[in-house]
Amino acid sequence: MFPARAEGKAQMDQVVISSKSCPDCSSQMPETAAFCPGCGRSMIAPERAVGRVGVFPEGIAGALAYFSFIPALIYLFREPYRSNYFVRFHSVQCLLCWLIAS
């Protein structure tokens, strides 16, 4: 009946489909928005650094720190483990737990 009007509605639907909403305030924004227009929250997901430390993936190296206190001591004095924040954190946490438990 009104092809131009129906076409316009189809275009509006496409605009709605390609938008996203803020997880904090539910404001609608274009898919390419870097920040929420409602609350200013960044829409770019923080990327988790997934790296390797020595021969291990970072998560495995952190988990190994908890097998007794010996790997944690090794990590605190050996490169590249001592310069990795994640591994150093778990090494120190492991040693503190051992100190408290003993």
Ligand SMILES: [Zn+2]
């Ligand atoms: Zn928002």
